[in-house]
Amino acid sequence: MKKRRIVFLMFLDVIAINLAYILALYIRFEGVLDLSYMKIYLNHIIAITSMKLVVFYLFKLYKSLWEYASIDEMIEVVGASIVANVLIGIYMYLSQAGLPKSIYAMVLILDMALVGGSRFFYRVFRRLKYGIKNESDYKRILIIGAGAAGALVLKELRNHETLHSKPVAFIDDDPKKKGKNINGIPVVGNRNNVLKVCEKYRIDEIIIAMPSAKVEDRKYFLNECKKSNCKTRILPGVYELIDGKVNVTKIRDVQIEDLLGREEVKLNLGELSNFIEGKRVLVTGGGGSIGSELCRQIARFNPKELIILDIYENNAYDIQNELIKRYEDLKLQVIIATVRDKVRIDEVLEKIRPQIIFHAAAHKHVPLMENNPGEAIKNNVFGTLNVVQAADKYNVDKFVLISTDKAVNPTNVMGATKRICEMIIQSYNYISNTDYVAVRFGNVLGSNGSVIPLFKKQIAEGGPVTVTDERIIRFFMTIPEACQLVLQAGAMATGGEIFILDMGEPVKIMDLAKDLIRLSGFQPEVDIPIKITGLRPGEKLFEEILLNEEEMTKTSHNKIYIEEPMEFDNNKLMNHIFKLENAVRSQSSMKIKDVLAEIVPTYRPFKPVSLIEEDIIFTGQKETAVTYD
Template sequence: MYFFKISIIPVIIITLIVNKIFNLYNNIWKYASIEELMSIIYSLSLSNVIFIVYSYFINYKLLESRYFRFPFTVHIIFWIISVASLGGTRFIARVIEEKSMSKDCVKSKKRLLIIGAGDAAALLIKEIKRSNNLNYETIGLIDDDRSKIGKLISGAKVIGTREDIIRLCLELKVEEIILAIPSASVETKRNIINICKNTNAKLKTLPGIYEIIDNKVNVSKIRDVNIEDLLGREEVRLNSENINKYIKDKVILVTGGGGSIGSELCRQIAKFNPKKLLILDIYENNAYDLQMELNYNFPNLNKEVIIASIRDEKRLKDIFQKYEPEVVFHAAAHKHVPLMENNPGEAIKNNIIGTYNVAKCSHLYGVKKFVQISTDKAVNPTNVMGATKRFSEIMIQAFDSVSETEYVAVRFGNVLGSNGSVIPLFKKQIAHGGPVTVTHPEINRYFMTIPEASQLVIQAGAMANGGEIFVLDMGEPVKIADLAKDLIRLSGYQPEVDIKIEYTGLRPGEKLYEELLMDEVALTSTDHDKIYIEKPTNNSMEFIEKSIGEFREVLGKDREMIFKLIEEKVPTYHRKDC
């Protein structure tokens, strides 16, 4: 008994000190996890070791050389009891908190099905149990690994494979589905999304595990699955070495830098460490937003935002003289087909004369490479916008024939989610309860994501020798009506039941079927499997200079005169009256 009395106070003091070292008195225990439990185990293990040393040496001297000590089994029992009591009393706070949260929101919880039974799903389930913001009742997990069926992850059971999704959603009245397989390929994700969109459940996805680990996002920031997830393709393969040669340590100018393509070009260019990035745009709000974004994501990037119009030749000359850009990406343009059909003079001012100004300055001030952003609507155009872009292609090939500057154009189709495109419009219409407006049930278009298009533009620029029109492989065409239906389903609604689709008729200058870029002329393949080269045509600067003068003269005149001049200058243009 005496031995116990002289040991109890030192044991308490040792335990208190070591617990303090391991921060056991600073934790908020309702958020306790494995990390806190391990801290308890480490602390009590160290305390026990110190006490064993104490009992062997200190007590022995205090008891006048009489050898007294606790049996070794006592230390083991003491460690077990300590862990159970110290850990148990603390973790009970978390259990009580979770039970309380569960009771508070049990009535409003959404029935959730999780796709994937791996690390991401485990993180998600843990976050759902801990967070008030993720008010879900996990009905079960889906995984294609049949050996996992029937197994549990944090109490959630694996109940089937992807083939069972539609049946289970119907039987279990699933309200939401979360795609928790961030490591899966684009093709796998697309296949699963195509299955899920046939349920009545709203579909969301979890950020990549690498983003979570790097603390770039929190698991709770689950986002809606969007149409890019459904139509997106595998990541673009870039030849970084070739791109470095013409971008790294160079002064790069991007016109229309605040727009959808221009801003993404700036983001991609920033990764290759240019000497200076010049962002030129007439609209200061977009340019300012991009500037703030680049300040945050690329704090060491040397950049300057220039507010100017490509129509102002004198202003452009001052900019080229001052900054001496070595590479120009020309993305500034009017692109909306119906608006340009009603305002053909503005299309000429911006898309033709503006492009001429930038191309001419590039020639006069010794730019090494000029990359023109073009469009699939330049192929046999039926509208003013496409015709002006086609003339711009003719123009840059003419400049290339007389200049030391390498002039090229890159032609591609619609980009998903760009300003004014159908996707943002559809999302707004769905948010307002419909109807979603589509011009024609059979109208189709080629689509590409903004990052994919921008990366391929930069890659094409690296491959350019001058005079080429690069054509990007746009994949398969997509019916706009199917796009609208998919977006409605991904938003958790049923087409024609919850959200109506209204067909409004083709707009002026609009084609029903977008022509396949790959079929216009014989194309030459390149080292990149998504980039092709159109056979160059012979165009003289004399023709361009004369045409620019005529376009300037016709601007203040009758619209019909403008249309006739465009038809004269662009032989492939056939005006479509709707």
């Protein structure tokens, strides 16, 4: 098929090349073909045609997709025509072929018109065909952003007829653009006219094409689009468009991350480079949502070796293949092991001797761990203790624990186990040469088992979307943002700290569900029902970030804070953990929770028998507190 297209294009060019000379002679002699000049041309017709075809080939005129012909293809045609005709002029001069000089100038212009015209004819034909199609077969598109990106989106939509999308209007805040046309499509308003424009032009879908806009501007338009009940898609920000190119594959559905409008994290690249470059770095749980993103971020900073440790071979295999493809020079090792196996962990660290450990391996699902407390303790507490002790034994420079806001005043087993993990690293920091630190943050958007993928799946299935309580609020950040801040915190750590990441403003889960429904082109409670299921065991209405806000101090990074180190008696803590181990062996959930409460005084086990609500004025962090009798 490709060869046939090239042959067909060459055939058209042969006709165009020779027609150009015939027309030039005809025009030059006012409608009469001078036979003497015609004879000179015919004597050199093979050489002229062959030379031009070779030049056209070298200018890649036969590789361009002429159904998408644009100004770039026209520039190629102009350049090829100029070079080809200069060479022909030199050839004819050396051959002493006496054609009038004006013929060469006319042939150049005719070459551009005929060769270029053949490339644009098909696109014109497609545009005419597109214009007479039944409008009911096409989605009516509003493009927000009448800049370069918007124009490219328009071009892409027109070039891909299979999308069945018809751009009908632009919106842009620049008053100079209002009333103007971009390739035939009018700019009809600004940010204040989104709803009116959607109604007037019967818009089916909105595409936001503002990759370089400020976060607050994009967030404003997204909120306006929500009100329209139109399907909304978006062109990613400049930092996401790595290659700088805009095409239909880059236009994606709006993610809740776009709506939350979080600024891109600014990193101290020099500090991170000094922290990671040339070091052997181990990531436990390296195949999980957080662990795999940590591996991606670490690989950027040229570690001496990156070691991924995970018990789930499929996850580890996926991130291994991704990193090998992206970083050809990365020295990478994947180890299948569980942090529960003390002997295996000891063997691994003795062999690889990592200098930095990021400990992301953990059980994290609150309701599952509430029903399986022994497993939560085996993996989270004893698994962490195994890695901590091995790190001490083999002189690891720095150990970074990934913790959670659920460790603060925990009401569930998972949170209590993570608080014990924090206590372990702080107690070992005082008796070891290794610097042990923890980084605590809230929910990450899109992680395995998180609420966003669940909502999307429920919406795709037609609902209902399930929310545990209409008052429940959570703090969110993106996985890349969380991992970048974890690395930055690790770089600035000196040992014993618990770093607290700025999670921004809290978000109501009910609002989150409604936003996702609207941005998917549906109306909450009309097209997609929302079902309240009730709080699950161990679940809070709100999450806290700090144990003691008065002891929080700022760091050099505006999104990272420190909870001052607390001293723990290591011997006393180990005695408690030994007691916890016996409780796990008993397989009694009540015994396990009693020992957890003994180790973590702020742990208040979930007891749904008498739930008493204490109304608290909403302060931006808490809306409702829950206490138990």
